[in-house]
């Protein structure tokens with residue numbers, strides 16, 4: 001097992017990474033033994049792994065809440081239903097919320113933990129590759145709104161993240177590939193050597209080789225932990241983790257959160273951002289080709305859906321990076337380097353979208 005730490009002074013927390021960690025939860029999280037525990041999950045995950053987790057906490061008072069399976073259930077309705085369960089069960093401020101699932105479960109459970117009685121302890125037990133490499137770390141919690149992605153939420157750090165790499169074995173291929181979109185992102189924005197390693201390891205990643213996956217997970221978590229420690233509330237460098245998301249979130253929201261997976265939308269959005277960077281003479285054509293080739297090799301979409309410019313603009317203007325009414329885009333400037341830019345020429349943005357659609 002590996003242990004990383006997200007350094008946030010008195011709010012620092014461990015990320016445990018390894019095989020069979022579900023069966024070590026009581027040993028790794030002893031503070032939960034006698035507590036009121038709410039486990040948020042869905043039936044896809046719960047039917048596979050809930051019993052193993054519950055067996056770890058036989059002396060605790062465990063309440064389980066199932067949300068629907070899919071992005072469309074990361075909603076205020078799901079949030080309200082979870083809150084009603086907590087209130088109905090009489091859980092106190094010393095309870096804890098555990099997220100057993102992917103990023104959808106983790107984001108909504110985190111927002112519940114952030115707001116129930118103004119904040120209770122929160123633990124992430126991510127079960128998708130995307131959640132293990134990204135959403136379980138860093139404290140962004142949220143629910144979606146028809147008007148846009150993650151528009152209602154809070155920064156709220158977990159007390160610990162428990163990553164059992166073995167649970168990825170049951171993940172459907174489409175959902176597995178989605179996590180690779182966020183892994184590639186770290187290579188593009190921050191680490192050229194990691195990007196090169198990903199290019200070399202394409203087949204091992206697609207074959208889900210356990211050592212290769214564990215290295216990719218640990219590397220991704222390490223990069224994200226360092227960025228979050230430096231800029232927890234996204235006033236500066238943390239925005240770089242949003243590469244592809246201005247476009248990706250528009251794709252998800254414009255398609256009712258039920259046609260494009262987040263990872264797929266981020267992959268397509270990363271291609272648009274890279275095209276824009278080339279048009280602005282920030283990124284070389286050869287680096288652009290490497291980015292597209294790796295995303296394609298990892299079974300991710302590199303074309304965006306055709307949508308009217310007005311639709312793109314409607315959702316991009318609700319992006320949380322907007323400042324002083326201006327759109328801001330994270331653009332790659334080389335493999336391993338990126339920057340946050342304002343005042344991108346609207347015609348170039350529209351052309352980059354059109355070229356990628």
Ligand SMILES: NC(=O)c1ccc[n+]([C@@H]2O[C@H](COP(=O)([O-])OP(=O)(O)OC[C@H]3O[C@@H](n4cnc5c(N)ncnc54)[C@H](O)[C@@H]3O)[C@@H](O)[C@H]2O)c1
Nearest residue numbers: 044102103104127128130131134135140167170171175262
């Ligand atoms: N908070 C953050 O920093 C952050 C970062 C990245 C993404 N996100 C959010 O995460 C969400 C996407 O997360 P996701 O890609 O994990 O999607 P998801 O949570 O919808 O999970 C994908 C599918 O895999 C199933 N599943 C989960 N674990 C499984 C397992 N071990 N075996 C079999 N099936 C399993 C789920 O039931 C679901 O059907 C989006 O809402 C996105 O906005 C948040």
Ligand SMILES: O=C(O)C(=O)C[C@@H](O)[C@H](O)[C@H](O)COP(=O)(O)O
Nearest residue numbers: 134138140149150238241242245320
């Ligand atoms: O942790 C971050 O910061 C990220 O941007 C990670 C993203 O992969 C993730 O999708 C995040 O939820 C997007 O943040 P948002 O602020 O655009 O909602």
Ligand SMILES: [Zn+2]
Nearest residue numbers: 182245262266
């Ligand atoms: Zn993302």
